[in-house]
Amino acid sequence: MVWLMAIATGLIVANLYFAQPLVGPISQATGLNPGAAGLIVTLTQIGYCLGLIFIVPLGDLVENRKLILCALALTALSLLAAAFSNSAALFLAAAFCIGLGSVAAQVVVPFAAHLSKPETRGQTVGTVMSGLLLGIMLARPVSSLVTDALGWHAIFVISAIGTGVLALVLRSKLPQRVPAHAMSYGALLGSMWHLLKTTPVLRRRAAYQFCMFGAFSLFWTTVPLELAGPAFGLSQTGIALFALAGVAGAIASPIAGRRADQGKSRSTTAMALGAGALAFAAPLLFTSGGYTAQLALLVCASIVLDMGVSANLVTGQRAIYALGAEVRSRLNGLYMSIFFMGGALGSLLGGWMFAHHGWHGVLLAGLAFPAAALAVYATEFTSSRNAA
Template identity: 75%
Template sequence: MVWLMATATGLIVANLYYAQPLVGPISQATGLAPGVAGFVVTLTQLGYCLGMIFIVPLGDLLENRRLIVTALIGVACALAVAAFSTSAALFLAAAFCIGVGSVVAQIIVPFASHLSKPETRGQTVGKVVSGLLLGIMLARPVSSLLTDAFGWHAVFMLSALVMAGLAFVLKRRLPLREPAHTSTHTGNYAALLASLWFLLKTTPILRRRSAYQFCMFGAFSLFWTTVPLILASPAFGMSQTGIAIFALVGVAGALASPIAGRRADQGKSRSTTAIALVAGVLSFAAPLLLQGGRMVDLAVLVLASIVLDAAVSASLVTGQRALYALSADVRSRLNGLYMAIFFMGGALGSSLGGWMYAHHGWQGVLMTGLMFPAAGLLVFSTERR
């Protein structure tokens, strides 16, 4: 069941990232200006943020399996619209809806936490999040390779079919889960949404972990939105296949998730967080400081991508492990708030990345990216032992 959930979250969350290495081809096909090309990714992430606030909390109110299957059908429809889009407005609207529906992955993660034993919850979450992160990381090379072979429209059509199939499989395999209604809400949607502000205000660990991941995911999204542009530029001259291979190497960073989960189970969350934030800084500092010929620069970028992906993975799992140790009846809402806040960081990073690359080049992108984990380290310095 854990591996089924891990696979499902990976396939679902990949929808947010298929467009990331295809910003150039999609912009050309739909007529988007270079300065706003980053909005191809940003709108998807903004939709994801809104879905986190308005849909994920329903995991504490409605039967989870039905909610998951319904959302998957909606995602499949949005992907089909994106596949046949010929205008920028239609594609961007579909991208927003893809983001909203793909939050179903964040209903599955706390579902897995409910099924696990408390003493191994970090490892269970780590395995499921590994699948989620593999989906994020593999989405880029898969979309690049498919685009080289069949065009970018095929990426979204294939994913629409996969989501429809996944809805069928999960309907048959997932157990029923009716949330326990307690005094934290009165069983209606309005009260459920109203409780979000109360949870944010009264849960310091939620605010702190969200701040760390806001910074880390902002850096992650900025890097992966812009690195395909520099790799395709005359500086490296890579094809979509070459960019796919580069992204594939970064998948190694997902191996950090179960390790971080195990460390969190052992009470080592603080040191794991510090390592992740420092690694995030180094992943941008290295390309800025270590510059040589084409091969040296490429090798440094490859190493930076692995380190950054590992850092983001470790920070994510450590944060979720901390939140899932709190009350089970608010787990979906805590997860929704956590993900919404840090995906806002991702939306900011992707939009800033596209703008900085268009106006200040790759060096401007790296300097901007460095500021995100550095800000996270400043917040971490205020944390008490």
Template identity: 75%
Template sequence: MVWLFAIATGLIVANLYYAQTLIGPISRATGLDPGAAGLIVTLTQIGYCLGLLFIVPLGDLLENRRLIVTALLTTAVALLAASMTSSAHLFLFAALCIGLGSVAAQIVVPFAAHLSRPETRGKTVGKVMSGLLMGIMLARPVASLVADAFSWHAIFVLSAATTAALALLLRARLPQRQPAGGMHYFELLGSMWQLLKTTPVLRRRAAYQACMFGAFSLFWTCVSLELTGPYFHISQTGVAIFALVGVAGAIASPIAGHRADQGKSRSTTAIALTLGAAAFAMPLLIHSSRLVDLGVLVLTSVVLDMGVSANLVTGQRAIFALPAEIRSRLNGLYMALFFMGGALGSSLGGWMFAAHGWTGVLWTGLCFPLIALCVFATE
């Protein structure tokens, strides 16, 4: 079941990131202005945030398996619509809907925590989140390779078919889970504000990850533009290979989960945030030949992904240690808050790259983990 959960979350969340390395061809095909190209990623993340706030809490109220399957079928329809349109407005609306439906991944994660034993919950969540992070990281190279071989439309068609098949598989394999409930939908939503006010660990962990995910989204939104630009002049296949190397950062997830189970959350958080800052400092400090600069960027992608994944799992371990009956709402709040950071990072990244180039992107990215470290210093 852990393998199934890990693969499912990876396939679902990948839908949010296929467009990230295809911003150029999608913008040209839909007539989207280059300065507004970041909206392709930003609107998907905004849709995901809305789903986290208004759909994921239903995991504490409705039967979980049915909720997951419905969200996946909605995502499949939105992906198919995105593959067929040549209108910027319609594509952006489809991107918003893809984000909304992809929150199924965040109903699956608390499901896995619910089925696991308390003493190994961090390790289980770490393994499932490894699948999720592999999905995020593999989405970019897979999208680039498919776009190179066929066109950018093909990856959306392929993903629509995969998502629909996954919905049928999960309906057959997942056990039913009917929460105790006891409140209406609007009461459930109202309780989320109260949970945010009365759960300091949630606020703190969300602040750390919002900064880290902002840096992550900013980097991966802009790095493909830099790599395919005049300095590096790399093809989409080269971008795919670059993104594939970044997958190595996912190894930090189960390690961080295991350390959190041992009560080492604080030191793990400090290491993760420091890795985030170091990732952006390296290309700012090291300038040499084109080959060396490319090697530094590869190392930056791995170190940044390690920091983001370690911090994410440590935060979820802390949140899933809280009562099971509020777990979906806590997870929804946590993910929504840090995805807002991601949406801010991707939109800022597109604007900074257009206005100030790659150096401006790096300085902006460095600010995010430094802010997180300042917040962490008050813990």
């Protein structure tokens, strides 16, 4: 069941990233103005963030399996609409709905935590999140390779079919889970602000991951531009292979979850945030060496960064899921929506820094994110609150 949920979250969340390397061909095919091409990615992210706030909390109110299946149905239909879009307006509407439906992954994760034993909850969440992170990391290279072979429509058709099959499998395998709550939907949403105000662990862990996911998005938004530039001159296939190397960072998820189960959350957090800083500091400090050495350094930096992001994510989820099953979906929605805002900021800042200050400016901006997280982490030793 744990591995089924891990595969499910990876397949679902990959839908958010298939379009990112295809902005050019999609814009040309749908007649989208080049100046507005960024909306393809932005609207998907907006849909996902809104889903985190308005759909994921329903996991504390309605039967979880039904909620997951409804979201997957919306995703599959939206993927088909995207595949056969012949206008910019239709594709953008489909992109928004793809993001909205893909929050099914964030209903699955707290569901997995609910099914696990308390003493192994961190390891379970770590395994499921490793699947989610693999989906994020593999989506871009897979999308590029499929497009090279079959055209950009194919990836959306294939994913729509895969999402439909996944829905049937989950309908057969997942148990029902009916939450004990009887509150109204309005009261459920209203309680989220109260949870944010009164849960210091949530605020602290969300701040850490806001910074780490901002660094992650900044790096992966700009490194393809650097790799395709004169310094490296890689083709799209070469860039896809580079992205595949970064997938190795996902191995940190179950390890971090196991350490969190052992009561080592604080030291795991320190190592994760330190890894994020090292990933940007090393390319800044070691600028000598030839083509191969610099490319190898970037590959290592990508793996270290992904390890830090995945380890910090799982440690944070282990901490907030321990706060109570009755609020788990709402806490997860808040946690994920906050750190995805960090990702949006990182993508925006990375593109601007690369355009105006080059790769060196990107590395400096990227280093600022984990540095800020480490500054917040230092307050754990001066605050009377236990930040898990």
